[in-house]
Amino acid sequence: MLKFLCFAVLVAAANAIACTPEFCQMVRCAAVDATSCKGVVKANGGMCGCCDACITELAEGDKCMSILFLGVPQTVQCADGLFCDPKTSTCKSSISKRDLTPCATKLAAVNARLAAQPMLLGLEKPHCEDDGTYKGMQFAGSQAYCVTSNGTMIDGYMVNRWETGDDMNCQCAREQYAYMKTGLIGKMFYCDKNGNYASIGCSGSVCYCQDKMGKQVGTSTVGIWEKDSMNC
Numbered sequence: 001m002l003k004f005l006c007f008a009v010l011v012a013a014a015n016a017i018a019c020t021p022e023f024c025q026m027v028r029c030a031a032v033d034a035t036s037c038k039g040v041v042k043a044n045g046g047m048c049g050c051c052d053a054c055i056t057e058l059a060e061g062d063k064c065m066s067i068l069f070l071g072v073p074q075t076v077q078c079a080d081g082l083f084c085d086p087k088t089s090t091c092k093s094s095i096s097k098r099d100l101t102p103c104a105t106k107l108a109a110v111n112a113r114l115a116a117q118p119m120l121l122g123l124e125k126p127h128c129e130d131d132g133t134y135k136g137m138q139f140a141g142s143q144a145y146c147v148t149s150n151g152t153m154i155d156g157y158m159v160n161r162w163e164t165g166d167d168m169n170c171q172c173a174r175e176q177y178a179y180m181k182t183g184l185i186g187k188m189f190y191c192d193k194n195g196n197y198a199s200i201g202c203s204g205s206v207c208y209c210q211d212k213m214g215k216q217v218g219t220s221t222v223g224i225w226e227k228d229s230m231n232c
Contacts, residue, residue: 024050039076058082058091064115065089083112101132102150126151136170136195146170146195148177157195170195171213199232 029051034041037054046053057079058064064076064084078084078091085092106126114120127135133149144164146157157173173195179187190198197214200207205224209217209232222230 024048027051060091060093062091063089064091078115083108084115086111086115101128103128103134104132106151136174137164137168144168144194146173148174154195157191157193159194164194167212168194168196169212172197175214200227200230202227 027047027050029046032041032052032054039054039056042053042055044050044052053075055074056076058076059079060082062078064078082091082093084090103126107128110123110125114123122141124139124141127138129135129149134147134151136146137144138147138151139145139161142161143158144161145159146154147170148154154170154173154177157170159168172189172191176189176191179189188202190201192198196212197210199209201210201214201216202208202224206221207224207227207230208221209230211217217232
């Protein structure tokens with residue numbers, strides 16, 4: 001019951017703020033004294049962008065929960081070089097070796113934008129590895145697709161979002177892409193449409209069962225001309 005009431009209050013607060021074109025005509029702005037403002041004076045930073053506002057800057061580690069509230073005019077913001085981390089509700093620096101990697105850099109930018117515009121729809125967060133590089137599978141609307149570790153899209157590997165399950169890793173697509181970049185020829189890759197290794201793989205004229213990472217399963221093998229008879 002308490003959770004429902006809190007949710008209802010948030011919804012009511014968001015709906016109560018109607019920033020119509022005529023709204024600012026009814027607002028009388030008070031002057032903001034830059035000398036007494038313990039922060040920065042933000043032009044049109046008040047309710048609905050009608051008036052200037054004194055914005056307090058938060059340091060790294062400071063709580064920034066209010067930034068995430070829907071429909072609440074902001075009187076605080078994380079200082080330059082920081083963003084409000086929605087996981088910890090604290091201002092966090094994005095300047096580190098990990099966070100300078102492509103995926104982590106984009107994720108920080110998306111989080112900062114969502115913190116500034118919580119009701120923004122359609123902005124997709126990238127999926128990153130622990131080291132800040134891109135995971136093999138990424139989303140765009142209703143589609144899931146494969147990318148390299150630096151975020152380059154790999155053509156030919158895209159499926160519906162609801163078809164990914166929990167095992168789409170794009171490992172085969174990635175290794176095939178990397179091999180083709182070397183200019184070498186001769187190695188064959190057997191990938192599913194989602195970029196994973198197919199259940200049957202071949203090396204030269206010998207075929208075998210394999211897992212989604214391309215590792216051989218069991219010891220049974222057949223000639224490549226018998227590949228279609230395998231039950232993996």
